[in-house]
């Protein structure tokens with residue numbers, strides 16, 4: 001979401017936003033925000049995380065760059081996008097018991113919080129919200145209301161008595177920005193952290209996530225929630241899969257424990273729907 005906000009704000013002329021070709025020159029692997037340390041998942045030793053563009057930062061899952069973007073855009077802009085993407089409120093799906101997730105109130109958010117929100121921490125997002133927001137980022141920029149029931153028919157006559165259709169909630173980013181994001185996320189699968197979900201000819205896009213768990217209000221050592229959210233085909237997305245692994249053992253990165261399984265699910269969809277490769 002931070003990448004989408006960044007590109008959309010740049011297109012709108014916001015001087016605090018960065019273009020797709022901007023090179024982030026702060027190549028350090030850590031940031032100190034109000035006394036607290038934010039680290040990249042890897043030590044910036046081999047130069048791979050140096051002088052990155054936004055696309056490279058996505059490929060590398062480089063948290064410090066998303067920290068820089070969130071702080072540069074500022075609280076008001078970031079919250080504008082968090083709200084537009086549907087975070088912190090129920091999606092309104094046609095199913096009982098939905099949670100709304102947790103978003104720190106804008107009035108209470110600290111710079112440290114904002115920095116972490118930049119790479120997806122400090123907010124509790126429901127899986128459905130993450131799917132809904134990712135879909136909006138790549139489908140042309142429209143936040144769509146998720147729904148389960150397509151139609152209701154009378155059991156005796158088989159006549160359809162009610163039909164449900166896709167409903168738009170709001171536009172979050174322009175079609176052009178959405179196209180840029182989908183392409184960048186396709187790059188993450190082609191040659192970044194999502195490459196275990198790659199399927200030749202099907203333009204799979206996606207993003208990995210690895211979050212440390214909080215237990216009793218503190219970061220729990222060695223306890224992670226690892227995920228991968230993927231979609232295809234990137235040029236006109238139709239299918240989306242979020243694969244979450246709660247407390248993986250041994251390996252903890254979403255790229256290793258989640259991405260391959262999203263790839264397997266996509267292969268099943270391709271077989272089932274007999275979808276032809278695109279190139």
Ligand SMILES: [Zn+2]
Nearest residue numbers: 040049062063
């Ligand atoms: Zn990094």
